[in-house]
Amino acid sequence: MSGTVAACPEPSVGVYVHVPFCASRCGYCDFAAVAGRDGEISSYLEAIEAEIDVFQGEAPGEADTIFVGGGTPSRLAPREMGRLLSAVRNRFAVARGAEVTVEGNPESLTAERLAGMEEAGVTRVCVGVQSLDDTVLRRAGRPHDGRGAVRALRRARRGGFESVAADLICGLPGEDLARFGEAVRRVVEEGPDHVSVYLLETDKDTPLAREVRRGRGGPQDDEALVSAYEAAADVLEGAGLGLYEISNFARPGHESRHNLKYWRDEPYAGFGLGAHSYLLGARRANEIDLDRYLARVSAGLDPVVWAEPFDGARRAAEAAILGLRLREGVDLAAIERRYRVSLREGRREAWERAEEAGVVEREGERVRLTPGGRLRSNELFAELI
Ligand code: SF4
Known part of the structure; x- marks a missing residue:
């Protein structure tokens, strides 16, 4: 293990480390994840250390956020989590007050593991609740029940973390959408600082999405999904967790600083299975098969298997779409200057129509989606960008 600090071509970056190990495979999962291979955790951590060692750049960089995602990072034992975070800290200059997030699943977020995370300097724990309905969880292949999820949130809350986050999915097969707001209220009672409400993606090639497409257990009609999302948003905003991105709500000051980098077109370096990096405007992704990685x-060898060279027009369009997901919106003129392209040329009429229809609003150079626009975001992105 080298003790040198990784050089990075950006002044400050978010560092993402992927931990692919899971108890079992959830029916809706299309992430880089493996079940039943915990015996390889030690070799994997060695690979992460080696990968960060060969990470090369042109100027020293500072990591101001670290995000350990998965997979199920809470499957790592305390000493393994300590080793992983030391691998980042020994190789990057980590900013004082950096946000350090770890994702976890209820069944493995034990008191011992949470204490280990705290000791390793984790500041933010994100609990994968997904649903509180046991039948829905079983059908989705989740290895925990609703009570277990609530208990894990409570344990995380009792720890000394600066932020506790909960992830939910709206639209899992069997979920009673008319009562989704009540489930969100139950989660809010445990005092999370941040809640994500993702809509189930039914266009993916996963067992659950195929089931939904075949009409089993759904599809939940769009109107019911929109109402469930709106009910969730009302509960969350009423409890002081404001919407700051289409799927994300937080108490003031508890927004995910790492994820904001993705939406604000800021750089990040990813390590581990299937991890993506975005440095100097170029994207790249790692090998997605664990054996090959x-x-x-x-x-x-470098585990990067896909790289997209810098393309200003493409980067500008992505930056605009990602920025429009944020409640704060996006400064289109700044993006056009940064990438030396015009995003609106040829689409002025579409922008005018969107403004007249009240789905987009403007404040100076900043443009944002209105609440009505957020519900039609994908359609609008296609029309406007
Ligand atoms: S826990 Fe997460 S990463 Fe693992 S299989 Fe389930 S959805 Fe996929």
Whole structure:
């Protein structure tokens, strides 16, 4: 293990580390995840250390956020979590007050693991609740029940973390959408600082999405989904967790600083299975097969298998779409200057129509979606950008 600090081509970055190990495979999952391979955790951590060691850049960079995502990072034992975070800290200059997030699932967020995370300097724990309905959770292949999820949130809340977050999915097969707001209220009672409400993606190639497409357990009609999302938003905003991104709500000051980098077109460096990086406007992604990832890194090879060179027009369009997801909206003129392209040329009429229809609003150079626009976001992105 080298003690050198990684050089990075950006002045400050978010560092993402992927931990792919899971108890079992959830029916809606299309992430880089493996079940039943915990025996390889140690080799994987060695590979992460080696991968960060070969990370090369042109100027020293500082990490101001670290996000350990998965997979199920809470499957790592305390000493393994300590090793992983030390790998980042020994190689990056980590900013004072950096946000350090770890994702976890209720069944493995034990008191011992939470204490280990705290000791390793984790400031933010994100609990994968997904639903509180046991039948829905079973059908989705989740290895925990609703009470277990509530208990995990409570344990995380009792720890000394600066922020506790809960993730929910709206529209899982069997979920009673008319009562979704009540489930969100129950989650809010445990005092999370941040709640994400994701809509189930039914266009993915996953067992659950295929089931929904075949009409089993859904599809939940769009109107019911919109009402459930609106009910969730009302409960969350009423409890002081304001919407700051289409799917994300937080108490003031508890927004995910790491995820804001993705939406604000800021750089990040990703390590581990399937991890993506965005540095100097270029995107790249790592190998997604665990055996091949481990083999490449142990042979001293770069695990990057996909890279997209800088393309100003493309980057500008992505920056605009990601920025429009934020309640604060996006400064389109700044993006156009940064990437030297015109985003609105040829689409002025579409922008005018959207403003007249009240789905987009403007404040100076900032443009944002209105609440009505957020419910039609994908359609609007296609029309406007
Ligand atoms: S816990 Fe998360 S990453 Fe693991 S299988 Fe389930 S959805 Fe996928």
